[in-house]
Amino acid sequence: xxxxxxxxxxxxxxxxxxxxxxxxxxxxxxxxxxxxxxxxxxxxxxxxxxxxxxxxxxxxxxxxxxxxxxxxxxxxxxxxxxxxxxxxxxxxxxxxxxxxxxxxxxxxxxxx
Amino acid sequence: xxxxxxxxxxxxxxxxxxxxxxxxxxxxxxxxxxxxxxxxxxxxxxxxxxxxxxxxxxxxxxxxxxxxxxxxxxxxxxxxxxxxxxxxxxxxxxxxxxxxxxxxxxxxxxxxx
Numbered sequence: 001x002x003x004x005x006x007x008x009x010x011x012x013x014x015x016x017x018x019x020x021x022x023x024x025x026x027x028x029x030x031x032x033x034x035x036x037x038x039x040x041x042x043x044x045x046x047x048x049x050x051x052x053x054x055x056x057x058x059x060x061x062x063x064x065x066x067x068x069x070x071x072x073x074x075x076x077x078x079x080x081x082x083x084x085x086x087x088x089x090x091x092x093x094x095x096x097x098x099x100x101x102x103x104x105x106x107x108x109x110x111x112x
Numbered sequence: 113x114x115x116x117x118x119x120x121x122x123x124x125x126x127x128x129x130x131x132x133x134x135x136x137x138x139x140x141x142x143x144x145x146x147x148x149x150x151x152x153x154x155x156x157x158x159x160x161x162x163x164x165x166x167x168x169x170x171x172x173x174x175x176x177x178x179x180x181x182x183x184x185x186x187x188x189x190x191x192x193x194x195x196x197x198x199x200x201x202x203x204x205x206x207x208x209x210x211x212x213x214x215x216x217x218x219x220x221x222x223x224x225x
Binding site: 041045100101104 | 115116143145152153154155156157160167168203205207212213214215216217218219
């Protein structure tokens, strides 16, 4: 079946640290891949996406590259800020369907 | 542009009671989704509408959950009767027809005692 696995949280970092949140997937065909973010008290928001192999999605200093050979879509940011504290969800959408399949989420806390 | 609206934001009920949630998608969005997010897990799709027709309800527990989108705009999700394991956040999302980006509402947090 189709599934997404994220690294276990919670993750706690100091401001300006380098961030990596791992995401791997299992899917039939060639899915589109997404990172969504949920800030405290708010709804899920699309952070970035990639629709084919080797595509790089980027937004707000975050990046993720669609790696077909390793079935991965790891989220990275070079220097995190306190305002990046949130829950991050990796998700996929298989071809021909619109529904999203989410990972379990990773809670990120950035300390000043 | 107004976002996806949901109400109520919070609901506490006892098991075996009934509850209903309402969602108003972004204007003009043809596709509407209901997701269930249990604490510590990612959202799971319950049902997807395209206008007023059901596209996918394969993970909807139909013995107790129902949903409708009669005029192809707003939607209601109902649980009758509720069980303890239904405690979760119920998320509504919408997207324009043919587009893959989904826009989420703030969710309704349900606690079943």
